[in-house]
Amino acid sequence: MFTPRIHILLIEDNEADAILVQSDLQQAMGDQMTVTHVERLSSALELIQQESIDLILSDLTLPDSDGITTINQLRKHAPSIPIAVLSFRDDEKLAIKAIKAGAQDYLVKGSLTEGVLARVIRYSIERKRIEESNRKAQNRFQTIFEKAPLGIALINLQTGRYYDVNPKYASIVGRCVDELININHTDIIHPDDFQSYQYDISLFLNNGFADYKLEKRVLHHDGSIIWIEIFIVPFEAITNDEICYLCMIEDITERKQMIENLRQLTAHLQDVREEERTRIGREIHDVLGGTLTVLRMDLDWLSKKINAEPMHERIESLYQLTGEAIETARRVSVNLRPNVLDNLGLLGAIEWLVRELEQRKNIDCTLESTISNLSCHNKNYETTIFRIIQEAFINITRHSNATKVDVELFEDEDDVVITIKDNGVGITESQILNPQSFGIIGMNERTQQYGGKFEISGTPLQGSVVMLKIPLVIAATCDGELIND
Template sequence: MIIPTIHILLIEDNEADAILVESDLQQAMGEQMTVTHVERLSSAIELIHKKSFDLILSDLTLPDSDGITTIKQLREHAVSTPIAVLSFRDDEKLAIKAIKAGAQDYLVKGSLTEGVLARVIRYSIERQRIEESNRRAQKRFQTIFEKSPLGIALVNLHTGRYYDVNPKYASIVGRRVDELIDISHADIIHPDDLQSYHDDIESFLNSGRVDCKIEKRILHQDISVFWIKISIVRFEAIASNEICYLCMIEDITERKQMIENLHQLAAHLQDIREEERTRIGREIHDVLGGTLTVLKMDLDWLSKKITAEPMHERIKLLYQLTGEAIETARRVSVNLRPNVLDNLGLLGAIEWLVRELEQRTKIDCTLESTISNLSCHNKSYETAIFRIIQEVFINITRHSNATEVDVELVEDEDDFVITIKDNGVGITKLQILNPQSFGIISMNERTQQFGGEFEISGIASQGSVVMLRIPLALVTCAEEAIDG
């Protein structure tokens, strides 16, 4: 392996000292080294700008410079080159001043040996290389920090104070960098989201997790409202003896608006679908059902008038089939438009669904409720809740192989909660997350329509649990324990 030559600049105005140092250097480093000797600081500076050196050895007292000023001027012109001081004074205070001024080492001329020189040269050069590598890494980090398309800030989450903020962060929150340094991280959060923000941060700090993601609204100084996604990571950097957290923010206002538009579109399509179902259900009930009923009455009349076989038996069969058609039309009409909602109200409609499931499938069903009356302020919400429960029962019938279903209606502090449990095969997480599970997707969409929460879970061979949470602000409940 070829060992690179070390180029040393020696600044020494005493010829005898210079010869002695060069001799010691030669013995210490041999052919690995070249020495360029000058007597004046000005000559050294001129050389520094013409070629690069791996190490500068300099006396403090020169014809055109004296003391610590020599080191300061050298450091100004040789920013990244290690400097070692040569001095006849064994002075600790002077050595400290020289180090603070930019020197890597302080050598006393009378105590130089081959080993000391070799060690100083290698250590100084290696230390400088490490420092230069650190400087480059810091510069890269600073460039990434300044140019990042994400808003980045160093924050003490315990106090909320900013330590550093990049331009993108300031741009997203609508403030100047210097303004952010003077305020708290919570000061940018929308007042309506402030309590949930504090709760989320406290939960994160107490959890021991290394990162978290939250979405909040922020308030610009011009009163405009934006949505941001905040990603927080525990950061090992220390500022003012306090641990920082790396906060990265992203403007998700447009994404939120798109999601809201999709929800509104889904709700609108749901309303259109319900209106169409109502129209078709009414047509089936009023027109088709009425026609079939008249036909059945006429067949009954005919069966009494025509007693001869086999015509009488044929009429009886048609009478029976017409009755079955009427029942099918009634069932289809009810499924298309749940008139039980209009006739019985939401609570009565839920009870009807439970009884209908039990009668149709012979599954043992129980309903427990702590309320005697339930209604939504918005009728479309009642329809959405009815459809969700209806969809759950359809899935139980098709997929669960359950023999028992328990339905519980309770009111807690903030929500009205509907819980449906079965003892079937149990839904898997893979099935829940399957993008082709359109029934679950539909139930989620309906729940979002009224700002509720829909949860589904299951354990293999132990059944599934569906929980529907409806904000109390949307419903009217009258408490009275009933079992059915």
């Protein structure tokens, strides 16, 4: 356990005591140690600078030093060497003072035994190694704390008090370290986020989470606003009722702005795409559909005028093909931009989608609505809701193997809530989180575009549930009709 030849420095001015202690040390440790004996503190301090010492055994009363001053001087010149005090006084108060001054142990002359000395040597050296290890760990932590690229603070979340703050934290929130130490940690939160921040902190404290992450806005001292990501973990218990938490923050303002820019770009592209789909759908319906209809009418007229075969049969064939082309043009036009969305409004379009799913895919569908009529002046709202439901139906027909679909519409305060339930195989979490699930990603992005909430969940062999909640700024409510201003 111990390296050979532990070097012990014995500071003792009484020759008889020194011989007795060295004899006891020899019996306790044998050839595992060497002992250097000096009589004065000054000699010991010179020796410490010249040789490597593993343990100091020192009397408190020396010719050139006395009492606790001896320990103070040794600790000053040899901070990393363990010290054991030798004293003729069996004094508990003096022993406590010596330990507080930095000694690792207190020994009474005359009561030393082989076992006691061996224990003192082992324990003193080991305790000092532990202290040194803790000191180095503390220094490493402090270096990381001061130089970390993340903002770090030690905070009491119950009282709001800062214990310590690193320079990066102060820089991110736009305040100096001394200022933060003297304020509550909630004082930097933007007023509009204060209530939600308090709720999140209460949720974290009351549920005993191992860690917690949240995003909030911070109000700089100069009035500017930034977004920060906060990561919180319990750090250490100060008392039974007081816990220090480690809070790490990162400025995510630029990231938030990039996400918002991408979201706006996505919304713009969706609007452009919808406009283009509407234009193309109208062209197909009005121009191509109209031309095909005229052609079919002429073919019908020709079939009545020409009875000779095989000309009549050829005209009848063209007449049938033209009818199929008209039906195809109608279906393409409807898929691009259903007329029901413009003519019947959102609720009528949803009813049309449900009937289409039931008729075309032979799936039993039900639609329940507590809203007798839902229409919005903002057509983008209607299109967004329509497209999300349409995509949900596409996913059901492609992946669920469902035989029944239930759709429900109702009001929830200022929101319109739409739930779609099927009895299929049930979507899995891996499918929901799959980055290649573009349908789900698109539905979620469309919902977020208008500050809504989109959720999808599944139970194996029991089906899936899609919940869509989109806020509508309601200007008036009359006979169940919601009008978005």
